[in-house]
Amino acid sequence: xxxxxxxxxxxxxxxxxxxxxxxxxxxxxxxxxxxxxxxxxxxxxxxxxxxxxxxxxxxxxxxxxxxxxxxxxxxxxxxxxxxxxxxxxxxxxxxxxxxxxxxxxxxxxxxxxxxxxxxxxxxxxxxxxxxxxxxxxxxxxxxxxxxxxxxxxxxxxxxxxxxxxxxxxxxxxxxxxxxxxxxxxxxxxxxxxxxxxxxxxxxxxxxxxxxxxxxxxxxxxxxxxxxxxxxxxxxxxxxxxxxxxxxxxxxxxxxxxxxxxxxxxxxxxxxxxxxxxxxxxxxxxxxxxxxxxxxxxxxxxxxxxxxxxxxxxxxxxxxxxxxxxxxxxxxxxxxxxxxxxxxxxxxxxxxxxxxxxxxxxxxxxxxxxxxxxxxxxxxxxxxxxxxxxxxxxxxxxxxxxxxxxxxxxxxxxxxxxxxxxxxxxxxxxxxxxxxxxxxxxxxxxxxxxxxxxxxxxxxxxxxxxxxxxxxxxxxxxxxxxxxxxxxxxxxxxxxxxxxxxxxxxxxxxxxxxxxxxxxxxxxxxxxxxxxxxxxxxxxxxxxxxxxxxxxxxxxxxxxxxxxxxxxxxxxxxxxxxxxxxxxxxxxxxxxxxxxxxxxxxxxxxxxxxxxxxxxxxxxxxxxxxxxxxxxxxxxxxxxxxxxxxxxxxxxxxxxxxxxxxxxxxxxxxxxxxxxxxxxxxxxxxxxxxxxxxxxxxxxxxxxxxxxxxxxxxxxxxxx
Ligand code: ADP
Ligand code: MG
Numbered sequence: 001x002x003x004x005x006x007x008x009x010x011x012x013x014x015x016x017x018x019x020x021x022x023x024x025x026x027x028x029x030x031x032x033x034x035x036x037x038x039x040x041x042x043x044x045x046x047x048x049x050x051x052x053x054x055x056x057x058x059x060x061x062x063x064x065x066x067x068x069x070x071x072x073x074x075x076x077x078x079x080x081x082x083x084x085x086x087x088x089x090x091x092x093x094x095x096x097x098x099x100x101x102x103x104x105x106x107x108x109x110x111x112x113x114x115x116x117x118x119x120x121x122x123x124x125x126x127x128x129x130x131x132x133x134x135x136x137x138x139x140x141x142x143x144x145x146x147x148x149x150x151x152x153x154x155x156x157x158x159x160x161x162x163x164x165x166x167x168x169x170x171x172x173x174x175x176x177x178x179x180x181x182x183x184x185x186x187x188x189x190x191x192x193x194x195x196x197x198x199x200x201x202x203x204x205x206x207x208x209x210x211x212x213x214x215x216x217x218x219x220x221x222x223x224x225x226x227x228x229x230x231x232x233x234x235x236x237x238x239x240x241x242x243x244x245x246x247x248x249x250x251x252x253x254x255x256x257x258x259x260x261x262x263x264x265x266x267x268x269x270x271x272x273x274x275x276x277x278x279x280x281x282x283x284x285x286x287x288x289x290x291x292x293x294x295x296x297x298x299x300x301x302x303x304x305x306x307x308x309x310x311x312x313x314x315x316x317x318x319x320x321x322x323x324x325x326x327x328x329x330x331x332x333x334x335x336x337x338x339x340x341x342x343x344x345x346x347x348x349x350x351x352x353x354x355x356x357x358x359x360x361x362x363x364x365x366x367x368x369x370x371x372x373x374x375x376x377x378x379x380x381x382x383x384x385x386x387x388x389x390x391x392x393x394x395x396x397x398x399x400x401x402x403x404x405x406x407x408x409x410x411x412x413x414x415x416x417x418x419x420x421x422x423x424x425x426x427x428x429x430x431x432x433x434x435x436x437x438x439x440x441x442x443x444x445x446x447x448x449x450x451x452x453x454x455x456x457x458x459x460x461x462x463x464x465x466x467x468x469x470x471x472x473x474x475x476x477x478x479x480x481x482x483x484x485x486x487x488x489x490x491x492x493x494x495x496x497x498x499x500x501x502x503x504x505x506x507x508x509x510x511x512x513x514x515x516x517x518x519x520x521x522x523x524x525x526x527x528x529x530x531x532x533x534x535x536x537x538x539x540x541x542x543x544x545x546x547x548x549x550x551x552x553x554x555x556x557x558x559x560x561x562x563x564x565x566x567x568x569x570x571x572x573x574x575x576x577x578x579x580x581x582x583x584x585x586x587x588x589x590x591x592x593x594x595x596x597x598x599x600x601x602x603x604x605x606x607x608x609x610x611x612x613x614x615x616x617x618x619x620x621x622x623x624x625x626x627x628x629x630x631x632x633x634x635x636x637x638x639x640x641x642x643x644x645x646x647x648x649x650x651x652x653x654x655x656x657x658x659x660x661x662x663x664x665x666x667x668x669x670x671x672x673x674x675x676x677x678x679x680x681x682x683x684x685x686x687x688x689x690x691x692x693x694x695x696x697x698x699x700x701x702x703x704x705x706x707x708x709x710x711x712x713x714x715x716x717x718x719x
Contacts, residue, residue, distance in 0.1 A: 007172075009036040009179050016168065026159045038172050039180065039214050041165075042233075042666050043152035046226070050119045055094030058122050058129050065119030067091065067139065075107040085110075089118055096122070096129040103133075115139040150220045169218050180210045183700035184236065188682070192235055195682060199674030200231040208232040231675065234667045238676045240701065241444065241664075242683030243692075244709035250687055251716055253298045256426045259402045261294035261326045271321045274350055275314060282456040283311055287318050289452050290430065294322065294403070300428035305436050306454030307637035308601020309461065312432045313343065315454070316405045317350065319430055324356050324383045328402025331427075332386045335408045337363055337547055338554055342576060343407070344386045361387035361396070364547035406431045434601065435594045436641040443676050444661075444669060455638075457604075462581070464600060464610040468632040477613050478532040481582050485536055485563050489608060490580040493528065493566045494599055495521035496587020496617060524586060525566040533564055541567040569595065571602055578606030588614035589624040593644040596631050623647070645670065661712050 007016060012034055014024030027033070032041050050063040058064055068091035077083045085100040087110045098118065100106045110116065120134030154165045184192070189207040196203050202224055208216070212225075213232040220226035272279065279287070286304060293300035306312045320330035334340040344360040351358060359373045359382035376382045378397040385396070389406075404427040431449075442451055469477060481491050525540045539553045539562035550570075556562045558577055565571070565580070569591075583603045588596065596614070603610030614628060630643050667676065686692050692702070709715060 007035055007175055009034065009039075009176055011035045013038060013168075017171065019168065023160070023164070026157060029157045030155065030160070035172050035176055036180075038169055039177065039218075041154065041169070042217065044155050045153045046220075047151040047153055048223075049148035049150070055091065055096055055129060057093075058096070058124060060124035061121060063119070063121045065117060066093075066096070067115070067117050068096075070110045070112050070114045070116060071095065073107055073110050073112065075104055077104065089116060094129070096131060098134060098136075099130060099132045101133075106136075109136065109138070115141055150223070150226060152218050173215055173218055177211050177215050180214060181700070182210050183704065184210075185697040188686075191682065192239075192678070195678045196231060196235060196675060199678060201227065203231055204228060207235060230666070234672050234675050235679055237664060237667045238672065238679035239683055240704050240708060241661075242676070242680045243687060243701065243705045244713050244715060245444075245680075246683045246687035247705065247715055248713045252301070253296075255716075256298050257424070258294075258297060258299040258426050258428055259326065259328055259400070260297050261291075261322050261328065261402055261428065263291050263295065263322055263325070267322065267325045271318055271325070274317075274321070274354075277458070279314065280311060280454075280456045280458055282306075282454045283315055286315050286452040286454060289450075290315070290319050291322070293450070294319070294428045299426045300430065300450075302430055302450045302452055303437070303442075304430060304432045304452045304454070306432075306434065307436070307457070308434045308598060309457060309604050310434075310454040311458050312434070312454060313346065313407070316407070316430060316432060317347065319403055319428075320384055320405060321356070323402035323428075326402060328400050329377070329380065329382070329398050330384050330403040330405065331396075331398070331401060332384065332405045332407060333389050334386065335389065336570065337388055338550060338570065339407065340386050340388050341551065341554075347384060347386065356383050357381060358384045358386065361385060362547070363388065363390060364551070401425075401427045403428045403430065405429075408432060408434060434598060434637065436638045438642050438645040438670075441645070441669065443673075443680055460607055461604060462607055462609040464604045464612065464635060466600065466632040466635070467611070467613045468628050469613050469615050473613075474615070477584070480611070480613075481584065482533070482536075484582045484611070485533075488579075489582060490557065490560065490562075490577065491564045491582040491584070492571060492580055492599075492602060493524065493564060494571070494583065494585045495524040495566060495568060496590055520587075521566060521568050528564070528566060536563045538562065538564040538566060541565055541570055543568060543570050569599065571599070576605055577602075579608075581606060581608045581610045583610070583612045585612065585614045587617045588628055589616045589618075589620045593627060593631055593640050593647070596628075597637055597640050662708060 012024065013019050013027050013032060014021050016035060019027075024033075027038075030041065032038050050065040052066060053064045055066060055068075058066075066089070068089040071088040071090045072086075073088075074086045075083060076086075081102060083102055083104045085098075085103060085106040087098040087100075087106070089096050089098060096118070098110075115138075117137040117139055118131060118134045119137075120131045123130045123132070152166065152169070154162065154169075156162060156165070184207070186206075189209070190205065192207045193203050193205055196207075207213075208228045208231075210232075213229045216225040216229035217233060220229065290300065290302060293302060304312055304315060316332065320332065323330040332340075332343055334343055340360065340362060344358065347358045357376075359376060361370070361373050361377075365373065373382070373385075374396060377385050378399065380399050385398075406429070436453075437451075442449075467473075467477075485491060521540065521542050525538065528534075529538055539557055541550060541553045541557075545553075553562070553565070557565045557580075560579065581603050583599065585591070585596065585599060591599070600610075600612050603612060614632070616624070616628070627647060630647075631640065634640050634643065669676070686698075692698050706715060
């Protein structure tokens with residue numbers, strides 16, 4: 001025992017009355033070691049009191065409670081410890097039967113004529129109403145109903161019972177809750193409540209203080225108190241995260257230096273004149289956002305999201321040429337070789353006749369050519385360098401790197417900036433993604449990244465039609481494909497993947513991973529060559545082919561020499577052949593929504609309408625079918641991303657390991673978007689003022705920010 005008998009917040013749980021070392025060890029598995037941690041051990045859900053009802057209106061399987069007298073009790077003991085206790089409870093609306101197995105003490109608890117309350121989930125069989133192991137409350141004769149109680153339901157671990165945790169938290173709350181220290185300045189509790197009044201029903205004029213919040217979180221007096229308690233604690237958690245993100249952003253802007261990329265009307269006109277088409281309104285708006293960012297002496301950290309075909313590359317090229325106009329180099333990193341080469345060709349065409357020098361660092365270069373590109377980059381002869389992400393690790397030396405563009409990035413979070421620097425300065429970063437990030441995620445995992453969005457598609461595009469098909473349709477569909485080919489269009493066939501490929505591997509397939517199922521794409525290829533497409537020129541493309549062959553196939557498809565391209569998801573990202581208007585996706589149930597949408601983007605690039613038909617193979621689960629239906633019906637990438645998030649959760653794409661942040665404890669990114677968004681605005685305002693870093697009233701929250709996120713967000717020394 002500690003010196004004094006009084007327990008304190010810091011007291012180890014093993015010294016709390018009735019706990020002891022064995023229980024303490026089990027509690028430790030739940031992350032609870034001190035009395036204070038028990039107060040912050042949050043219920044997973046709540047049990048609400050069952051409504052009282054008449055026995056003749058009880059419904060099978062619907063929780064209810066009733067009050068009556070014990071009519072009869074019967075205990076049958078089979079062997080030591082094995083017993084059945086039956087009891088009949090009656091009132092003027094009928095009678096019910098209670099069953100208790102191996103609880104012989106019930107026979108003493110339920111004495112005939114005793115008045116009791118019974119609650120539980122009944123089984124109704126004709127006139128017989130039965131409760132097995134209901135909750136029993138013994139009532140006095142004239143007593144009114146006991147106050148209905150909302151009970152917390154805690155996460156459990158082996159050897160710890162719900163009732164035990166309830167008892168322990170009750171005890172600690174009675175003894176210690178008043179010792180809890182308020183960490184929120186009272187002005188914040190007021191502005192917080194005002195700002196949250198739309199997101200949370202009857203929040204009041206002030207957020208609950210910590211004492212009331214914790215008490216009501218465990219043992220709420222009523223539903224409104226519970227709502228207010230949760231709102232206060234969820235807000236606090238969101239606010240601390242948003243403070244951390246705001247501090248990080250402020251720190252980056254103070255500590256990191258980047259070259260200023262200035263623009264003026266002349267530079268702007270010269271760059272825009274390079275493009276063979278006028279920019280869309282969205283492209284112009286995003287370019288303005290970027291121009292504002294890069295004329296500051298610290299790094300831009302901007303994510304450009306836009307559906308496939310929305311014209312992100314054009315925006316990136318603008319930014320790269322702006323760097324060159326400022327005597328800086330720019331680098332463009334693509335996820336695949338195919339895409340890197342495509343960007344290279346686009347840039348070469350666009351810049352023909354200009355002084356801008358473009359280089360391609362490709363994995364397929366021989367040692368000499370590679371050396372040459374590296375030397376030219378290091379001497380500053382190359383202005384724009386294109387390559388795959390592997391480029392990063394190749395020890396490229398840039399004397400004047402002003403901008404780094406990362407194309408089609410799916411995997412990154414706050415904590416992952418590319419590590420390219422030159423001469424003590426950091427380049428500006430522009431990251432592009434066609435997988436739209438749900439708003440809730442954008443506010444958190446990408447919280448210190450500025451977001452630009454292209455929603456408008458360039459004019460003159462055909463529509464895309466998506467068909468969710470079944471086997472019986474195959475003949476009709478292939479006939480349709482042949483008709484389009486006969487009209488001069490081209491077609492993709494995407495082959496399915498093996499079942500054993502996990503979701504995570506599927507995403508790494510984005511970068512030509514080993515996870516590709518080459519056997520299945522090869523057999524599809526054979527089948528089509530010898531079957532329904534035997535009269536057409538068909539090519540095969542997959543990640544395991546060597547670079548040169550891949551390149552040749554892509555070129556042949558580009559030039560129209562090949563009419564059909566049978567491929568794995570290598571073509572998912574960015575490949576641009578505007579004459580290709582039909583796509584067949586086989587084994588579609590094995591793809592994620594975002595991935596299917598990426599694939600579909602390949603046939604929405606020309607003036608002709610695109611057609612996508614998805615087939616499933618083998619057994620399709622109901623939820624796969626639902627997902628594919630959503631895909632066929634929704635053509636907006638942002639809506640799809642939200643749907644994906646709803647169906648799968650933040651999961652693999654934005655999982656913890658990728659975000660690098662500790663998990664949220666009470667807030668739920670999806671459910672609590674409204675609160676998160678309020679917290680974000682308030683946190684930005686708070687961090688913009690020095691008081692946050694200096695005033696005593698913020699000391700506690702400052703401490704929380706630092707303890708929780710100091711490492712993962714590299715916040716440095718807050719003081
Ligand atoms: P994303 O990378 O967003 O998928 P791209 O930048 O590759 O899209 O653009 C898709 C196609 O649209 C390209 O062929 C590009 O030349 C064309 N494009 C881009 N912007 C415009 C525009 N403003 N007007 C007409 N066509 C455009
Ligand atoms: Mg692109």
